[in-house]
Structures are given as structure tokens and as C-alpha cells.
Amino acid sequence: MALKKKSLLKPLSKLPKSSSLPSLPPLPNPPDTQELPLPVSTLSPSSHYTQLVTFLKSQLSDHHPLSPQTLLHFFKSKLHHHPLFTHYDFHVFTWAASIDSFHHDHSTFFWMARSLASSYRFSDLQSLLAFIAANPCPCSQGIFSCPQLETIFLFVIKAYSRLGKMEDALCAFQTMMRLIDGRPSVVVYNIVINGYVRCGDNDKAVSFYERMVRDKVTPDVFTFNSLINSYCRSSKFHLALDLFREMKERGCSPNVVSFNTLIRGFFREKKFQKGIQMAYEMIELRCEFSSVTCEILVGGLCSEGRVSEACELVIDFSMKGALPAGFDYSGLVGKLCGNGNAAKALQVVDELWRGGNAPSLIACTTLVEGLRKDQRRGEAFKLMEKMLKEGMVPDSVTFSCLLQDLCDAVRTTDANMLRLLASSKGLETDAVMYNILVAGYTREARRKEGEILVDEMLDRGFIPDLATYNRLMNGLAGMPLHRRSSAINR
Known part of the structure; x- marks a missing residue:
């Protein structure tokens, strides 16, 4: 037998059988915007009593008997998007509950819970939970409760926990325990435990875990990960290790998050070998x-000056096929180059690249700069050539600097070949690059090659005036001017 409905607000008029709606009680005061952040779609309501009555008349009449489905449709398609009345959804919900012929079900319960929680109306949310407890869903059969109740309360508990309202979350949990059949799922316990962890209350998190065990709910990997993280954050690393052992004893396999948390804990305790x-x-x-695992290991070792150890570790992981494809080791390359050890960085990159772990563009660019700084121009040239063949297009500044280095080393032909390769891969040759190459050919007295580049510059508009043209051509040993003058004048 259904329980008698309890009104949450003052008594409301029932939906009439005529086409006119009864007078509504005064609208509730708007929420205190100084305390509760409101959603963007919500406007601060004022005295819209008459407008609300008219709006309800047009939407809810005796031509369409009110049911949970029609009310839910009204909430979703009409009231939720209304610029004036969207925040009165709970007022309408309560009004509908006062009608003898109407009964809310889990669909309207869930919609209302989600609306109130999302807009931080927690006082009304508590009233809603009390209403749900006093008014069973019509789909409940005999002594059994509605199977959707746990889903509704799970959403509410998650909303409370996310905002650190753990007392309210626990109260909602207790209410749910009285209403549902059997034990809650492990997901609900995990939400509460994680909520305590987020608030930094390790003791209550552990206490709730112990309650979970007493309730004969089997913890899963997420349960243990939350508690391990809590112990590590509260400087109780030895207890985290105990829990990790208990986790495996219970037959729960740790995942990457479990290991990452403990590795980070070992490194924080300066126990690097145990972390490795x-x-x-x-x-x-x-x-x-x-990638996070590798970042913890490499970053932790490098921060302690153990760069060589980090290199060996990454190479070994690569050889074992364990290095994730998305791991960007540009930080390790940058550390080596910053220490003036670009040769070692090049060795690491070559080793990893051969193992199928291609470096990122940032790692390659950093290494090119490091090799240039160490005067290893030939190796920088070969690396750039390999980058381009693999489809890695560098920035124009780095590329121009390398061209300058090659020209300074009397390797302008190699520099120009590299420029042509880069051009085929999408790197546009700019005026700076052209000028570097022309100057290089000028120093090497290679007139024909220089003339070709000057022709390209002319065609692409990189020679602004006759004086610039004459300067370039005179540098290339006084080449004839008459056949270029007409093109420039045009």
C-alpha cells in the first residue's frame, strides 16, 4: 500500500478538472547568490506569480492528464529552458505531488535530484530526499523497493562528496541504506571514501572502508587506490604498503594507478631503488x-641528478617493449643537453628510435640545438635530415640557424640540399634562408648555384629593389645585370 504523501511546502491547490489552474502559493524566495553559485542558465527570480500561473495554464491542463512522463517532458522541454521560471522546478514538483491522482516515480525523482544538485540547491535537495523516503516509487512491488533508487542516491552522494559536504553525503547514504533492498554497490562506497580522501580526512576514509568490509561489500581496485593515495598524502607510506599487500591477498589485482601512486611515494621517501x-x-x-609512470621515474631521477640512471632505465624499458608509445622523453633530452652532454642525448635518442620509440618534434629540436651548441654540426645535420625524412618539420628559426652553421663550415651545398628536402616536406623557404645560402655560395665562389637562388628570390618577391639585387649579384662576381633590370622595373 502506498504511503500517504507528505507536502514539502505549504499545502498547494490540486490540479482542477477545468481548463483553468488554481492559484499558486507565493513563489519561494530566490537562493542566496552570495552563498551558492548558480548555473549560467538561471536568472535571479522576482515576483513572477501571475506569469507562472499563465505559463502553467498553457502547458498543463485537463486535456493532458498529468503523469510522471508528461511532467518530465514539461521539465525538460519547457521549464528547464525558460529564462524566468527555470529555478522554480522544485516548486512545481512539490505542487504536482499534492495532486491525489498524481504520483511521482523514479524518473521525476532523478530529474529533480540532478537539477537541484547541479544548481547547488542543497536545502531543497535534502527536502527531496525526505520526500523520496516518505513516498515510494509506484514501480515498487510488494516489499521490494524501486531498483532505480540507488542510482538516484548515487548521483546525490557524488554531488555532496565532490563539494566536500561529507556529512550530507553520509546522511544521504544512511537514507539510501534504509530504502534499498540488499547491500549497496561498491561504487557508492568508493564515492564516499574518495570524498573523505579529497577532504584530507584519512581516518574517516579508513573508517568507512572498515564499515564497507563489515557490510560484506567486496572492495575493488578503485577502493584500494583511493586509500593508498590517502596514506601517501598523509605521510603514512608504510600503511600504504600494508594496504597494497592486503589488496593482493584479497585477490584484487593492482592497476597502473596503484603502481604509480606507490612509485611516487617511494621517490618522495628517497627510496629510488624500491620505486624502480x-x-x-x-x-x-x-x-x-x-606515460605517467615513465614521467614519475624519469622526472624523479633527473630531479636528483641521476640522469644517467634515468637514461639506462628508459633504454631498458624500450628493449623490453614496455616503454609506452606516447611517452615524450624530451625532458630527458633537455636535461642532458642542458648539462652539455648532447652526445649522450643523441645516443639515447638513436637507441630509442631504433627500438620503435620515435622522439617528439620537441625532443628532436632540443637535440639539434644541443648539438649545435656543442659544435657537433655534422651530427646536427644528419639528425635534421632524418627528422625531415620521417615527416618532422622543424621551426624556421632552428632550421635557419643550422643552415648558417653548415654555410660557416663551407658546406653550403649540403645546406641547400637540406633546404630542398625541407621544402618538399612543407617548410617554406623564407628570405632569411635564401640570404644565408646566397652568402654561403658567395664565400665559396659558386656563381651558378648562387645565381639559381637569386633567380628564385626574384621570382618570389624577396628582392625589394635594384640596390639589393646589385648587391647580391656583385657578391657573386659581377654577373650581368641587363636581363634582370626589366623584370625588377616591372
Whole structure:
């Protein structure tokens, strides 16, 4: 037998059988905008009593009997998008509940819970939960409760937990426990535990976990990850390790998040070898590495000056096929180049590249700059050539600097060949590059090659006037001017 409905607001008039709607009670005061952030779609309501009555008359009449489906359609398609009345949805919800022939069900419960939680109307949300507790969903059969109740409360508990309202979350959890059949799912417990962890309340998180075990709900990997993270954040790393062991004893396989949390904890405790051992344990357990795992390991070692160890670790991971394809080791390359060890950086990049772990454009650019700085121009040239063949197009500044280095080393022909390769890959030759190459050919007294470039410059509009043209041509040993003058004048 359905329980008698309890009004949440003052008694409301019932929906009439005629086409006119009854008078509504005074509209509720708008929420205090100083305390609660309102959604963008919500306007601060004022005295819209008459307009609201007229609006309801036009939408809800005796020609369309009110049902949860029609009310839900009204909420979704009419009231939710209304610039004046969107924030009165709970007022309308309560008004509909006062009609003897109408019964809310889980669809309107969930819509109202989501609307109130999303707009931070927590006082009304508490009233809604009390209403749900006192007015069972019509789909409840006999002694059994509505199977959708847990979903509704899960959303509410998550909203409370996300904002750190853990007392309200716990109260909602207790209400749910009284209403649903059997035990809640592990997901609900995880939300509460994670909420306590986010608030920094490790003791309550552990206490709720212990309650979970007493309730005979089996914890999963997310449960343990939250608690391990909580222990690590509260400087109780030894307890995190104990929980990790308990996790495996319970038959719950750790995932990459479990390992990452503990590796980060080991590194924070300056226990680098144990952190590295845990990384190798991941490989043995066939737990796939993530880029985050490698960043923790490489970043942690480099920050302690253990750059060579980081290099060896990354190369070993690559040889074992464990290095994730998306891992960007530009930070490691930058650290080596910054220490004046571009040769070692080049060795690492070559080794990883051969193993199928191609470097990023940033890593390659950093390495080119490092090789240039160490006067290793030939190696920088070969690296740039390989980059271009692999489809990595550098920025024009780095490329121009390398062209200048090659020209200074009397290798202008190599520089021009590199320029042509880059052009075929999409890097446009600009005026700076042309001038570098022409100057290089001028110094090497290579008139024909220089003339070809000057012709290209002329065709592309990179020679602004006759004086510039004469300067370039005179530099190339006084080439004839008459056949170019007419083109320039045009």
C-alpha cells in the first residue's frame, strides 16, 4: 500500500478538472547568490506569480492528464529552458505531488535530484530526499523497493562528496541504506571514501572502508587506490604498503594507478631503488606502463641528478617493449643537453628510435640545438635530415640557424640540399634562408648555384629593389645585370 504523501511546502491547490489552474502559493524566495553559485542558465527570480500561473495554464491542463512522463517532458522541454521560471522546478514538483491522482516515480525523482544538485540547491535537495523516503516509487512491488533508487542516491552522494559536504553525503547514504533492498554497490562506497580522501580526512576514509568490509561489500581496485593515495598524502607510506599487500591477498589485482601512486611515494621517501623495483614488478605482472609512470621515474631521477640512471632505465624499458608509445622523453633530452652532454642525448635518442620509440618534434629540436651548441654540426645535420625524412618539420628559426652553421663550415651545398628536402616536406623557404645560402655560395665562389637562388628570390618577391639585387649579384662576381633590370622595373 502506498504511503500517504507528505507536502514539502505549504499545502498547494490540486490540479482542477477545468481548463483553468488554481492559484499558486507565493513563489519561494530566490537562493542566496552570495552563498551558492548558480548555473549560467538561471536568472535571479522576482515576483513572477501571475506569469507562472499563465505559463502553467498553457502547458498543463485537463486535456493532458498529468503523469510522471508528461511532467518530465514539461521539465525538460519547457521549464528547464525558460529564462524566468527555470529555478522554480522544485516548486512545481512539490505542487504536482499534492495532486491525489498524481504520483511521482523514479524518473521525476532523478530529474529533480540532478537539477537541484547541479544548481547547488542543497536545502531543497535534502527536502527531496525526505520526500523520496516518505513516498515510494509506484514501480515498487510488494516489499521490494524501486531498483532505480540507488542510482538516484548515487548521483546525490557524488554531488555532496565532490563539494566536500561529507556529512550530507553520509546522511544521504544512511537514507539510501534504509530504502534499498540488499547491500549497496561498491561504487557508492568508493564515492564516499574518495570524498573523505579529497577532504584530507584519512581516518574517516579508513573508517568507512572498515564499515564497507563489515557490510560484506567486496572492495575493488578503485577502493584500494583511493586509500593508498590517502596514506601517501598523509605521510603514512608504510600503511600504504600494508594496504597494497592486503589488496593482493584479497585477490584484487593492482592497476597502473596503484603502481604509480606507490612509485611516487617511494621517490618522495628517497627510496629510488624500491620505486624502480616496483616498476619492474609492473612488467612481470604484465601491467601496462603509462606515460605517467615513465614521467614519475624519469622526472624523479633527473630531479636528483641521476640522469644517467634515468637514461639506462628508459633504454631498458624500450628493449623490453614496455616503454609506452606516447611517452615524450624530451625532458630527458633537455636535461642532458642542458648539462652539455648532447652526445649522450643523441645516443639515447638513436637507441630509442631504433627500438620503435620515435622522439617528439620537441625532443628532436632540443637535440639539434644541443648539438649545435656543442659544435657537433655534422651530427646536427644528419639528425635534421632524418627528422625531415620521417615527416618532422622543424621551426624556421632552428632550421635557419643550422643552415648558417653548415654555410660557416663551407658546406653550403649540403645546406641547400637540406633546404630542398625541407621544402618538399612543407617548410617554406623564407628570405632569411635564401640570404644565408646566397652568402654561403658567395664565400665559396659558386656563381651558378648562387645565381639559381637569386633567380628564385626574384621570382618570389624577396628582392625589394635594384640596390639589393646589385648587391647580391656583385657578391657573386659581377654577373650581368641587363636581363634582370626589366623584370625588377616591372
